[in-house]
Amino acid sequence: xxxxxxxxxxxxxxxxxxxxxxxxxxxxxxxxxxxxxxxxxxxxxxxxxxxxxxxxxxxxxxxxxxxxxxxxxxxxxxxxxxxxxxxxxxxxxxxxxxxxxxxxxxxxxxxxxxxxxxxxxxxxxxxxxxxxxxxxxxxxxxxxxxxxxxxxxxxxxxxxxxxxxxxxxxxxxxxxxxxxxxxxxxxxxxxxxxxxxxxxxxxxxxxxxxxxxxxxxxxxxxxxxxxxxxxxxxxxxxxxxxxxxxxxxxxxxxxxxxxxxxxxxxxxxxxxxxxxxxxxxxxxxxxxxxxxxxxxxxxxxxxxxxxxxxxxxxxxxxxxxxxxxxxxxxxxxxxxxxxxxxxxxxxxxxxxxxxxxxxxxxxxxxxxxxxxxxxxxxxxx
Amino acid sequence: xxxxxxxxxxxxxxxxxxxxxxxxxxxxxxxxxxxxxxxxxxxxxxxxxxxxxxxxxxxxxxxxxxxxxxxxxxxxxxxxxxxxxxxxxxxxxxxxxxxxxxxxxxxxxxxxxxxxxxxxxxxxxxxxxxxxxxxxxxxxxxxxxxxxxxxxxxxxxxxxxxxxxxxxxxxxxxxxxxxxxxxxxxxxxxxxxxxxxxxxxxxxxxxxxxxxxxxxxxxxxxxxxxxxxxxxxxxxxxxxxxxxxxxxxxxxxxxxxxxxxxxxxxxxxxxxxxxxxxxxxxxxxxxxxxxxxxxxxxxxxxxxxxxxxxxxxxxxxxxxxxxxxxxxxxxxxxxxxxxxxxxxxxxxxxxxxxxxxxxxxxxxxxxxxxxxxxxxxxxxxxxxxxxxxxxxxxxxxxxxxxxxxxxxxxxxxxxxxxxxxxxxxxxxxxxxxxxxxxx
Amino acid sequence: xxxxxxxxxxxxxxxxxxxxxxxxxxxxxxxxxxxxxxxxxxxxxxxxxxxxxxxxxxxxxxxxxxxxxxxxxxxxxxxxxx
Numbered sequence: 042x043x044x045x046x047x048x049x050x051x052x053x054x055x056x057x058x059x060x061x062x063x064x065x066x067x068x069x070x071x072x073x074x075x076x077x078x079x080x081x082x083x084x085x086x087x088x089x090x091x092x093x094x095x096x097x098x099x100x101x102x103x104x105x106x107x108x109x110x111x112x113x114x115x116x117x118x119x120x121x122x123x124x125x126x127x128x129x130x131x132x133x134x135x136x137x138x139x140x141x142x143x144x145x146x147x148x149x150x151x152x153x154x155x156x157x158x159x160x161x162x163x164x165x166x167x168x169x170x171x172x173x174x175x176x177x178x179x180x181x182x183x184x185x186x187x188x189x190x191x192x193x194x195x196x197x198x199x200x201x202x203x204x205x206x207x208x209x210x211x212x213x214x215x216x217x218x219x220x221x222x223x224x225x226x227x228x229x230x231x232x233x234x235x236x237x238x239x240x241x242x243x244x245x246x247x248x249x250x251x252x253x254x255x256x257x258x259x260x261x262x263x264x265x266x267x268x269x270x271x272x273x274x275x276x277x278x279x280x281x282x283x284x285x286x287x288x289x290x291x292x293x294x295x296x297x298x299x300x301x302x303x304x305x306x307x308x309x310x311x312x313x314x315x316x317x318x319x320x321x322x323x324x325x326x327x328x329x330x331x332x333x334x335x336x337x338x339x340x341x342x343x344x345x346x347x348x349x350x351x352x353x354x355x356x357x358x359x360x361x362x363x364x365x366x367x368x369x370x371x372x373x374x375x376x377x378x379x380x381x382x383x384x385x386x387x388x389x390x391x392x393x394x395x396x397x398x399x400x401x402x403x404x405x406x407x408x409x410x411x412x413x414x415x416x417x418x419x420x421x422x
Numbered sequence: 423x424x425x426x427x428x429x430x431x432x433x434x435x436x437x438x439x440x441x442x443x444x445x446x447x448x449x450x451x452x453x454x455x456x457x458x459x460x461x462x463x464x465x466x467x468x469x470x471x472x473x474x475x476x477x478x479x480x481x482x483x484x485x486x487x488x489x490x491x492x493x494x495x496x497x498x499x500x501x502x503x504x505x506x507x508x509x510x511x512x513x514x515x516x517x518x519x520x521x522x523x524x525x526x527x528x529x530x531x532x533x534x535x536x537x538x539x540x541x542x543x544x545x546x547x548x549x550x551x552x553x554x555x556x557x558x559x560x561x562x563x564x565x566x567x568x569x570x571x572x573x574x575x576x577x578x579x580x581x582x583x584x585x586x587x588x589x590x591x592x593x594x595x596x597x598x599x600x601x602x603x604x605x606x607x608x609x610x611x612x613x614x615x616x617x618x619x620x621x622x623x624x625x626x627x628x629x630x631x632x633x634x635x636x637x638x639x640x641x642x643x644x645x646x647x648x649x650x651x652x653x654x655x656x657x658x659x660x661x662x663x664x665x666x667x668x669x670x671x672x673x674x675x676x677x678x679x680x681x682x683x684x685x686x687x688x689x690x691x692x693x694x695x696x697x698x699x700x701x702x703x704x705x706x707x708x709x710x711x712x713x714x715x716x717x718x719x720x721x722x723x724x725x726x727x728x729x730x731x732x733x734x735x736x737x738x739x740x741x742x743x744x745x746x747x748x749x750x751x752x753x754x755x756x757x758x759x760x761x762x763x764x765x766x767x768x769x770x771x772x773x774x775x776x777x778x779x780x781x782x783x784x785x786x787x788x789x790x791x792x793x794x795x796x797x798x799x800x801x802x803x804x805x806x807x808x809x810x811x812x813x814x815x816x817x818x819x820x821x822x823x824x825x826x827x828x829x830x831x832x833x834x835x836x837x838x839x840x841x842x843x844x845x846x847x848x849x850x851x852x853x854x855x856x857x858x859x860x861x
Numbered sequence: 862x863x864x865x866x867x868x869x870x871x872x873x874x875x876x877x878x879x880x881x882x883x884x885x886x887x888x889x890x891x892x893x894x895x896x897x898x899x900x901x902x903x904x905x906x907x908x909x910x911x912x913x914x915x916x917x918x919x920x921x922x923x924x925x926x927x928x929x930x931x932x933x934x935x936x937x938x939x940x941x942x943x
Contacts, residue, residue, distance in 0.1 A: 042462065048576055049573055049575075061628060063617075065582075065583060067531050082602075084606055086686050095604055109440055111442040114445055114551075115446060116551075118445050119537060132535065135531045136530040136555060138559070166443070167436055169440055177684070177685075177686065179690070188485075189486070190564075193488050194485070198479065204443075211437075211439055217687055217688060219690075231757060236557065239761075264886065265883075307489045330652045332645070333728050333733060334705050351481075352433045352480055374701065491921060491934075498919070504921075589923060589926075590926030591888075591889070633889075634924070791901075
């Protein structure tokens with residue numbers, strides 16, 4: 042491999058440097074009919090799962106075909122998406138906030154033909170490349186984090202748990218038979234760079250063992266004050282240890298204070314916390330973001346721990362499917378998962394979903410905990 | 423032949439959902455073939471090695487990545503996340519495997535020319551693997567070596583006129599819903615406001631000087647498709663003051679079954695005939711609707727704009743006029759003290775492009791000045807608000823107290839009165855007191 | 862009062878020197894404390910100058926960012942990036 046210079050001169054980094062230019066302006070990328078009717082849309086219809094029709098005040102109609110991606114995608118795959126957009130959509134396309142791709146066309150038949158075409162495209166291994174769906178009262182694509190693919194503090198994999206989950210609930214992606222939309226989200230540790238705290242169902246990786254301490258190397262690899270400052274609960278303090286007659290500067294961890302967040306490992310590679318038995322998944326349910334009917338709400342922990350079972354996490358998907366099916370069966374039309382659980386009562390939720398309740402599910406972390414305890418005679422047997 | 427055996431990952435190739443394993447394998451094969459004859463600037467077989475290290479995690483249940491402190495390119499304090507593999511001898515292709523965040527166009531509209539140019543850079547200089555998109559909204563380019571970072575940035579800025587996104591203690595890449603480009607509910611131009619503020623605050627985005635991360639998100643309406651109320655330190659949600667516009671003839675068409683309710687979102691199951699009383703009127707959170715003599719009547723003054731009636735009958739009901747934004751402050755994920763929703767700071771503000779959104783910018787800068795002064799290191803503004811009180815933020819932002827700020831008034835009487843609020847102030851004469859009271 | 866760049870840079874570099882035994886990286890807040898009379902924006906301008914001269918560099922945990930002397934600290938060596 043010969044190094045190919047872009048023109049950048051490492052000796053003079055500021056020479057001809059362009060910076061602070063931000064993103065491209067979106068108006069460059071709007072399809073003509075979208076640009077023409079910008080701000081003048083009248084109404085929309087979901088013609089069938091994954092196919093939307095938007096009608097403008099001008100009478101113009103645009104048809105959108107929505108299909109899933111795995112979020113982690115190769116440039117080969119993305120170029121294939123571009124080929125489809127060039128062929129059907131004049132070179133325009135859009136991504137949704139939940140990792141779906143939208144192809145926009147101006148003819149209904151073309152949209153339906155495109156849906157068929159997209160559903161016909163398969164990877165060599167057999168899975169759909171572009172399954173069409175993700176609209177209305179169904180399960181749309183999962184937003185997620187990096188997991189074992191690329192993160193240093195995950196307690197589980199993200200892409201794999203998402204694939205395993207969506208395989209199990211695939212029918213609800215391609216159909217619209219639930220009482221309301223169900224948003225599933227996945228974050229691979231409790232730092233939640235995927236902010237899953239307001240999802241109908243959240244899959245969350247959790248650690249259960251405090252970090253190991255690599256005493257011999259710690260002072261060579263880390264700045265001890267930074268590791269100490271990184272701990273959100275103040276569980277780390279400076280310390281010294283004697284190993285084989287040598288004294289090492291290191292840290293000590295108050296283990297009962299550890300919340301298993303991994304922030305110290307970020308600052309100090311000598312404090313790893315990944316662990317085969319310790320790590321796994323918690324499930325949270327009942328959050329929402331929309332202001333429709335009820336207020337936005339946080340997700341609640343309903344399963345404190347499920348072991349990691351790669352590659353398909355069968356226990357996790359079984360529990361998740363049971364929750365989804367019970368909700369689908371029992372909830373009223375328009376009722377989000379959390380609104381259903383609030384209506385029937387959480388004690389009933391655990392009963393119907395056949396979930397075990399344990400002390401781990403009663404909040405004990407600082408002030409907000411109190412507001413989750415019951416202060417009424419109203420409860421169900 | 424695959425470089426590493428991946429029997430566990432191979433099991434994720436079956437099933438209907440798009441398989442990321444199949445896709446990575448496809449990229450590995452494409453690079454091995456190299457039909458374009460590229461002189462790949464990082465290891466040709468890095469997708470193979472990524473599968474290898476992932477298979478190792480699938481068998482031992484532990485991650486094999488280490489964090490790196492590298493932040494990216496010269497002069498910027500964000501936009502790159504440093505990653506190193508902890509088994510570099512086994513997987514040399516991903517020994518250094520940094521992520522780059524690229525600023526996405528608002529609403530995530532693209533043309534294929536832009537994407538193809540970016541893919542060409544990433545083909546030559548990166549792993550050929552991406553995320554479309556990251557959780558905050560950026561395009562994520564997944565995995566390259568340190569020497570390539572500047573080269574990629576140079577080609578992006580010089581050849582494609584696009585910049586990196588944010589990471590670290592800075593303004594993170596702002597994100598908006600698609601807004602007016604294809605949604606009838608958009609109460610303001612989310613994309614333009616998002617773009618304008620992104621450009622205004624490039625320095626805050628690239629050169630970290632905040633106590634912690636800070637996110638803007640822009641939702642066009644209370645449906646909240648980009649989660650502004652839950653996921654942004656300052657969330658802008660479209661709203662309106664005028665009455666919801668009702669076309670009674672079209673309401674009748676919904677009642678008569680001529681139009682599918684909820685834009686057809688429930689068509690996968692037989693929910694029976696549309697019942698406007700139970701489905702719309704009874705679900706109204708402020709009970710401001712009634713259906714009498716074939717007419718939908720709304721006491722619009724009592725409406726809280728939850729969007730349910732509009733969402734259910736989008737052809738008959740339209741958002742009202744006098745549109746603007748409600749602004750929420752302090753949302754965040756649970757770390758550390760628990761999750762926080764954004765708290766309503768500004769019930770209504772006009773979104774005025776003609777004065778370059780000056781009132782919004784004034785508000786933002788007041789809030790930042792306060793947080794930069796008062797915020798502790800690694801403290802999100804939501805936590806600073808909790809520590810110092812909502813009133814401290816409102817005061818810094820120049821916002822008058824309003825009953826809309828609270829769900830309900832306070833539960834305790836521990837009001838920290840200030841001397842100037844009390845008649846006669848706090849200066850008192852003990853001698854004078856003793857004239858009235860013995861010791 | 863406007864900051865005089867060269868004098869302000871020296872204050873910052875002296876601060877690094879004084880702390881070099883224990884820490885090589887600092888939060889932005891640590892520098893604003895050196896100039897209590899100044900607005901944060903003025904201090905940031907000086908830090909940006911030092912970054913662009915190559916004297917300082919950013920260090921990030923991904924979620925937070927710190928300033929350090931270029932090449933200083935223990936982690937750079939361990940990553941083979943020095």
